[in-house]
Amino acid sequence: MSQAAQALAITLAVALFAAAVVLAKHRFFPPDPADEPREDVAEYISMMVGVLYALVLGLALVSVWETSDNASGHTQAEAGALHQTYLVADALPPEGQTKVRAIAEQYARHVVNAEWPRMAGRQDLGSEGWTMLGQLRAATRLPANATPAQQIAAQELLSQLGTLDEARRGREQDAQSSLSPVLWVGLILGGVLTVAFMFLFGIQRNVTHIVMVMGLAALITFLVLLIHELDSPFGGYLGTDTSAFTRYFPVAA
Template sequence: MLVCALAVVAAVATVALAAFVFRKLDHGTDDRDPQGASAGHAGSMLSSLFLLIFAIAIVVPWTSADSARQNTYVETQAAVETYWAAAALPAPDAAQIQEGLRDYVAFVVAKEWPMMASGELSPEGSARLESLRTRVTALPVTSDDARDARADVLSRMGDMFAARRQRAADAHTTPPPGVLILTVVAGLMIVVFPFMAGARPRGITLIPMSAMAALLAVGVYLAWDISRPFTGGLAVRPDAFTAALEEFQRIPGGR
């Protein structure tokens, strides 16, 4: 933050120094015209900078939401593979582990997903998955086939844990610090710039100015609305987990 403040001070000081030096050198002419070179240059640069900042505020959340959506499918694929692997465990352990997987996925959809809008995952979800892994680890196995099946289930559950950690990271994802603030500041500068440059819009000229301000406000709101992957207009829905629950019904039970 200090570096940013120093950069702003240095930039303003550069403008003041340039104005002083060129005045002393008697170079150029005074420019007080709202349509003059100074106002035109500053206006075009402000517009360009606003578009750059606004693009970052939109593209970064869009990319984050798309990545988070893909990661949910990776996580549910790991859950489905674990469910398939659990079917090879001896009875009645296979059915119990599969039931635990169904309960966990249902919990994510019904209870955990609404919490992710605030950027947090439920500690209960992690506890459920840990408890399930502990049960699998403690299963008594007496044959090589059962031992291999247990190892396969644990391996698949490791993928589930990794995907869950990725989902937790996705839930915390936000645009770079200050981008939304800069978007608001740049938008305000665009709105008030004509007045700062000396123009005084009157009558019908206020209509396009008002329309521009309204559209800028909508754009800034949208940038804020999509800032987190699991809430707002681009929110990732639990479609992958719902589909996994449906697929569980088509997978044979344990023997």
């Protein structure tokens, strides 16, 4: 089963469970007309809880969305700089051209096959990638008899390597970023509390109560699952994939 189907199944299961609880409440604890005057207080408290929970949801969504967007941007910038390094190497002397291209291809394979699984598991990437970047810089050094065109190409290569270095640092930071545990506690407890307040109302019509609770429970479950997926910027159904690198380099998994 795909992750999208799993998320849909979980959302539906939560909504059906909420509906079953509503039916049980109306069956065993029917609304008491004598409690109606107290509904104004319950409605006010429920409204305040709902507003506060909406703020927590918004904060969590913005946080994970920003991390996911940064991860995609850093990956695109890193892959683009590596590709430009590979192309500009044409202007280097034959020996330097061969070295730069070989290391660039090796770096792409390392990122796709070694670093990506580690990032999905929030593991340390190690120093091998940085060692390859150092080798790339060393390969751009020119002999004393280099032509002006080769010198210009070497400067361009250093510029691209600087961009690559910065993007790589950003990618490493994005891979270690995660939503605060405090926000996760607020999302789970706030969602449970928000749905639980729906049972304080003495709604006479069962169908109306069921629809309201099912809709609220399904929406909260969907949003929490969405936040969970976006909280893994390099893994999961919505995470950034390796296509930015494999588009330019034929990497075999």
